[in-house]
Amino acid sequence: MAPGPDATLGEAGEFGLISQLVEIFAGDEHVLVGPGDDAAVLRIRHGHVVVSTDLMVEGRHFRRDWAGGSDVGHRAAAQNLSDINAMGGTGRHLTIGLAAPADLPVEWALDLARGFAEECAVVGATVVGGDITRADQVVVAVTVLGQCTQAPLLRSGARPGDVLALAGRQGWAAGGLAVLGRGFRSPRVLVEAYRRPEPPYAAGPQAAEAGATALIDVSDGLLSEAGHLADASGVAIDVRRGAFEVPEPLLAVGAALGADPMQFILGGGDDHGLLATFPDAASVPSGWQVIGEVGEGEGVTVDGGHYDGPTGWTHF
Amino acid sequence: MAPGPDATLGEAGEFGLISQLVEIFAGDEHVLVGPGDDAAVLRIRHGHVVVSTDLMVEGRHFRRDWAGGSDVGHRAAAQNLSDINAMGGTGRHLTIGLAAPADLPVEWALDLARGFAEECAVVGATVVGGDITRADQVVVAVTVLGQCTQAPLLRSGARPGDVLALAGRQGWAAGGLAVLGRGFRSPRVLVEAYRRPEPPYAAGPQAAEAGATALIDVSDGLLSEAGHLADASGVAIDVRRGAFEVPEPLLAVGAALGADPMQFILGGGDDHGLLATFPDAASVPSGWQVIGEVGEGEGVTVDGGHYDGPTGWTHF
Numbered sequence: 001m002a003p004g005p006d007a008t009l010g011e012a013g014e015f016g017l018i019s020q021l022v023e024i025f026a027g028d029e030h031v032l033v034g035p036g037d038d039a040a041v042l043r044i045r046h047g048h049v050v051v052s053t054d055l056m057v058e059g060r061h062f063r064r065d066w067a068g069g070s071d072v073g074h075r076a077a078a079q080n081l082s083d084i085n086a087m088g089g090t091g092r093h094l095t096i097g098l099a100a101p102a103d104l105p106v107e108w109a110l111d112l113a114r115g116f117a118e119e120c121a122v123v124g125a126t127v128v129g130g131d132i133t134r135a136d137q138v139v140v141a142v143t144v145l146g147q148c149t150q151a152p153l154l155r156s157g158a159r160p161g162d163v164l165a166l167a168g169r170q171g172w173a174a175g176g177l178a179v180l181g182r183g184f185r186s187p188r189v190l191v192e193a194y195r196r197p198e199p200p201y202a203a204g205p206q207a208a209e210a211g212a213t214a215l216i217d218v219s220d221g222l223l224s225e226a227g228h229l230a231d232a233s234g235v236a237i238d239v240r241r242g243a244f245e246v247p248e249p250l251l252a253v254g255a256a257l258g259a260d261p262m263q264f265i266l267g268g269g270d271d272h273g274l275l276a277t278f279p280d281a282a283s284v285p286s287g288w289q290v291i292g293e294v295g296e297g298e299g300v301t302v303d304g305g306h307y308d309g310p311t312g313w314t315h316f
Numbered sequence: 317m318a319p320g321p322d323a324t325l326g327e328a329g330e331f332g333l334i335s336q337l338v339e340i341f342a343g344d345e346h347v348l349v350g351p352g353d354d355a356a357v358l359r360i361r362h363g364h365v366v367v368s369t370d371l372m373v374e375g376r377h378f379r380r381d382w383a384g385g386s387d388v389g390h391r392a393a394a395q396n397l398s399d400i401n402a403m404g405g406t407g408r409h410l411t412i413g414l415a416a417p418a419d420l421p422v423e424w425a426l427d428l429a430r431g432f433a434e435e436c437a438v439v440g441a442t443v444v445g446g447d448i449t450r451a452d453q454v455v456v457a458v459t460v461l462g463q464c465t466q467a468p469l470l471r472s473g474a475r476p477g478d479v480l481a482l483a484g485r486q487g488w489a490a491g492g493l494a495v496l497g498r499g500f501r502s503p504r505v506l507v508e509a510y511r512r513p514e515p516p517y518a519a520g521p522q523a524a525e526a527g528a529t530a531l532i533d534v535s536d537g538l539l540s541e542a543g544h545l546a547d548a549s550g551v552a553i554d555v556r557r558g559a560f561e562v563p564e565p566l567l568a569v570g571a572a573l574g575a576d577p578m579q580f581i582l583g584g585g586d587d588h589g590l591l592a593t594f595p596d597a598a599s600v601p602s603g604w605q606v607i608g609e610v611g612e613g614e615g616v617t618v619d620g621g622h623y624d625g626p627t628g629w630t631h632f
Contacts (some may be wrong), residue, residue, distance in 0.1 A: 039366045041372060044360050057415050087353070087354055087355045097369050136453055155354070175368065
């Protein structure tokens, strides 16, 4: 008998939940064996597979009172699909592991699965396997397999003289998080940006086609990700404040919270935009915005000088 | 500066630990991009990829006072590699996610990585990526990619008239766990079997070559895994007690704890042996032991009758 809508994971049990999850996770023609056996079997279209994995922990990466199960599912899928995007590729198949307390409502777990599957569907990816087990707090562990139709774009290819460009929103999710942290629920557009980021999934392959030299996604913070590019490439990167037009909702939040809205843009993460370097401004594709330059040296500067504010999220 | 031997994850920070982990996880010629970028890039030898994922949670799947970091690493790799073995394949590339409290010693995390890499090396597999983040308890999330040189062996292929056979040790890890649960550390051979299972990695591809009809690994318990085979195949399975010779250390533990040692064999998990069905006894390869028969009907019986004891581990 299927557990009722108010059942907990402890009442439904592992197999009660799995049978419902398998219905949510529809396969595709490249999934030869889907969830339910010891492992999934995939037909790979090209000879290379791009792989990434990420953990999301309750109380650290999300709060159940700030985001529904579906939102957390969207975010978990988005941040993993974004890692493939950041190689110039597209996510194809994902696994999801859920560790959760026994009193977690089954409906929350099913919402998580639905949101996760919906986000995967945005790029045509499917869920091929998973695991469920008990833990004191909710942990969502995702692995994504993807493909690149061109050579993958690494962090290490930036050269002096390149321009730095950004695709996607930046600072919106950080603004939403700041608002939630003060107990507010608006501006709604920022809170939604935090709950359900909208990574520019087409921009990764687009950058590869346009001849980008290096690529990374902005998950932890714009300046800290720029720092990873600079370190991996052995170059210096300068970001120009004047390149950003601060969007109206961030101006409003800055005024309400007494904060410089540029902090959300320069130090905020979670929007999963892409940061790339291109050989020159002429090769930057439409939809991308030039925000800085690559030079000789090391480290990241803002307008040519040291930046004092927060540069990104720290995991410990 | 590298953190000292007594440093915690909180002191070392994410990137301090990652730089040390990358040294432990050596790649192979099929890893085009290893750990350190947004994703890893793999060259796939054949057209199919077998994928599985598993979570291990502190206090539920392991205790740090019962097993060292290296042991937990061995077990985490073994149980995932075993899932590929259970398809008739071999694990090739793995990702590992670690969620841990800030006060976890860096040395424990490095031991985990070393044990994990050592177990992977047993089958020639390598670690290609991972993630580290903070959580209240230690959670190890692993995903494994493998290959099958033949068609993958599913749970659903058993037919009435087949024989049921087992490869690898069974009951040893459960005996070791029972011993640890009572505060003892011997028989040492059982405690070690629990801390570092030795899955019969060659037996999966061997079963596929020999024409096995269905295959599963014994992670949760012999009778419960037999139940999964029976359910997926739409058949009944009978297990014969007389097929098992109870090993001496299990006899000793049974006597010491006042327990029937057959309970460890029939209900125990964690050894990651393989359970397969073959068309007849003549096709069962060497190293495998016939332990029962497949018939018309449903469910699992022992010596033709209902079994009252524990059949396996429950995740909630």
